[in-house]
Amino acid sequence: MYYDRTLSSEFSKLIEPNGSLSWLFTFVKGHDDLDFLIGKNNKKDQKEWISIYRGLTRILRIRPTSNAQTIIIDAHDKYKNMLSNLYGKDKDVNVNFQDDLSTLITQIKENPEFDKYYNNKKEGYYQNALSRKYGICGGPDTDFVIIDKEAEVGYEDQKEKDKLFSLIQKPYIDLKRNISIEDAVKYGEHLEEKPSGKSLDFLALDKEGNILLIEFKHGSNTSGIYLSPLQIGLYYDIFKSLPNGYLDEAVNNMLNQKQKIGLINPKWKAPKKIKDIIPVLVISEYNYRSTAKSKFDEILQITRTRQGEGFLSNLRTYNFLGNGLSELKLT
Numbered sequence: 001m002y003y004d005r006t007l008s009s010e011f012s013k014l015i016e017p018n019g020s021l022s023w024l025f026t027f028v029k030g031h032d033d034l035d036f037l038i039g040k041n042n043k044k045d046q047k048e049w050i051s052i053y054r055g056l057t058r059i060l061r062i063r064p065t066s067n068a069q070t071i072i073i074d075a076h077d078k079y080k081n082m083l084s085n086l087y088g089k090d091k092d093v094n095v096n097f098q099d100d101l102s103t104l105i106t107q108i109k110e111n112p113e114f115d116k117y118y119n120n121k122k123e124g125y126y127q128n129a130l131s132r133k134y135g136i137c138g139g140p141d142t143d144f145v146i147i148d149k150e151a152e153v154g155y156e157d158q159k160e161k162d163k164l165f166s167l168i169q170k171p172y173i174d175l176k177r178n179i180s181i182e183d184a185v186k187y188g189e190h191l192e193e194k195p196s197g198k199s200l201d202f203l204a205l206d207k208e209g210n211i212l213l214i215e216f217k218h219g220s221n222t223s224g225i226y227l228s229p230l231q232i233g234l235y236y237d238i239f240k241s242l243p244n245g246y247l248d249e250a251v252n253n254m255l256n257q258k259q260k261i262g263l264i265n266p267k268w269k270a271p272k273k274i275k276d277i278i279p280v281l282v283i284s285e286y287n288y289r290s291t292a293k294s295k296f297d298e299i300l301q302i303t304r305t306r307q308g309e310g311f312l313s314n315l316r317t318y319n320f321l322g323n324g325l326s327e328l329k330l331t
Contacts, residue, residue, distance in 0.1 A: 001153055001154070001155055001160070001241065001242060002155075003153050003154065003239075003242060003247060003250045004040060004154070004250060004253075005040050005041075005148055005151070005254055006040065006250075006253045007038055007039075007040060007048050008048060010064070011048055011050075011064045012257055012260070014062075014071075014093065015038075015050055016260055016261050017262070020093045020094050021050070021062070021093065023096055024050075024052075024098075025136075025262055025263075027098055028052060028136065029136050029262075031105070032132070033054050033105075033118055034054055034105075035052070035053050035054075035131045035132055035136065035149075036051065036053070036135075036136065037049075037051040037052075037053055037149050038050050038051070038261075038263070039150075047063070048063065049062060049063050050062040053128070053149075054105070054124075054128070055118030055125055055127065055128050056117045056118070056124035057076075057114065057117040057118070057124070058075060059075055059079055059104065059105070059108065060073060060074075060075050060079075060086075060087075060104075061073070061074045061075060062074075065090060067090070068093075069092065069093055069094070070090045070092060070093060071091050071093050072089050072090070072091065073086060073087045073091050073097075074087060078113075079104065079108075082104060082107050082108070082111075083100060083103060083104045083107065086100040086104060122218045122220060122284075122285075123216065123217065123221070123284065125284075126284035126285070126321075126322065127201065127216050127284075129320075129322045130146075130202070130216065130282065130320055131146055131149060131202070134146045134204065135258075135263055135264060136263050136264075138264060138265050139265055140267035140269070141268075142265070143206055143325075144204045144205060144206035144212060145204060145205055145255070145264045145268055146202050146203070146204045147203050147251055147254050147255055147258070147264075148203040149201065149202055149203075150199040150201070151199055151200040151201075151203040152198065152200070153238050153239065153242065168234065168237050168238055171306075172196065172230050172234050173192045175302075175303060175306060175307075176191035176192040176194070176227075176230060177191070178302075179191055179299065186295070187226075187227075191227070196234050200213055200214070200215065200235045200239075201214055201215050201216040202214035202216065203239075203251070204280075205255060205271070205274075206271075207271060208271060208275060209273050209275040209276075210274075210275055210277070210278045211239075211247065211248075211274060211276070211278065212280045213235050213236055213278065213279050213280060214280040215228055215231055215232050215235070215279075215280070215281050216284070217281070217282070217283050217284075218284050218285060219283055219284060219286040219290065219292075220285070220287070222290055222291060225283060225292040225296055226292050226296040226298075226299050228296070229299050229303055229312055232279045232280075232312065233279070233307070233311060233312055235279070236279045239277060247274075248274040251274065252274075276314070278315075278316060279312055279314065279315045279316070280315070280317070280318070281315065281316070281317045281318070282317075282318045282319075283317070283319055283320070284320045284321065284322075285321065286319045286328060292330075296330045296331070297330065297331045300312065300331060317329070
């Protein structure tokens with residue numbers, strides 16, 4: 001298992017101040033509906049990327065080539081079909097494609113097909129707002145900073161993943177199956193067949209030195225909210241299973257790189273020591289009349305009966321409306 005999302009120094013320099021793509025940083029920061037995701041997966045192949053997101057959807061991904069003067073600009077086919085000349089292999093890294101990117105964004109905004117990712121002002125809209133507030137637009141005194149989005153622990157190969165991930169996942173699959181059997185009408189049928197999500201929404205670091213594992217839900221997603229203890233518990237166990245000190249080092253490396261680029265305020269003072277890993281649930285536009293609260297508490301108690309009373313004992317829950325987080329009592 002590994003967690004290494006830092007870019008190579010050569011690729012990172014492209015978007016750092018005075019880099020060939022530094023204009024892209026200014027462009028994204030100037031658009032409230034856009035945000036960055038940088039990262040690396042696959043330890044053997046060292047695949048890395050710089051992506052631009054609009055809500056829940058990636059509209060552009062830049063990857064390096066063996067030639068330092070060229071890049072690959074990629075995205076989902078639906079965006080390529082809208083503006084094919086923007087994308088392609090062996091694109092000159094020194095060419096400013098800001099006008100094409102502006103045209104693409106305009107077309108996306110005018111196309112109702114993409115409303116569910118941002119324009120409907122639900123999960124994607126608020127995820128974007130949270131990410132920018134505690135990332136690229138964050139100040140030196142914010143309570144925490146977002147280190148990574150769509151955070152995933154990697155595996156050397158499929159054999160290792162089948163062995164290690166399956167051991168962590170199995171208790172949660174069994175729990176879902178038992179919950180469905182206990183009351184399918186109330187909680188849903190065949191919950192064990194529903195995926196828990198491929199990645200953690202956000203990994204953050206607060207001033208006290210706590211690593212925050214943040215799962216994000218919109219208030220309209222009732223089942224997503226009350227089943228979230230199972231999802232959060234799975235991510236918590238995965239990240240806790242990394243070797244001692246490994247996650248601490250990875251988080252510090254990503255923090256340093258993002259501050260160098262500007263994706264985290266360079267004046268935000270990092271804690272001297274990592275203290276703990278804290279599971280967090282953030283809900284946007286929480287509906288206080290929803291059945292999510294009572295069911296959330298019930299699922300949590302069912303899980304603690306089987307997993308132990310200490311399950312997610314340090315869980316924090318918040319409501320987010322765009323300006324900041326407010327404490328939310330769900331238990």
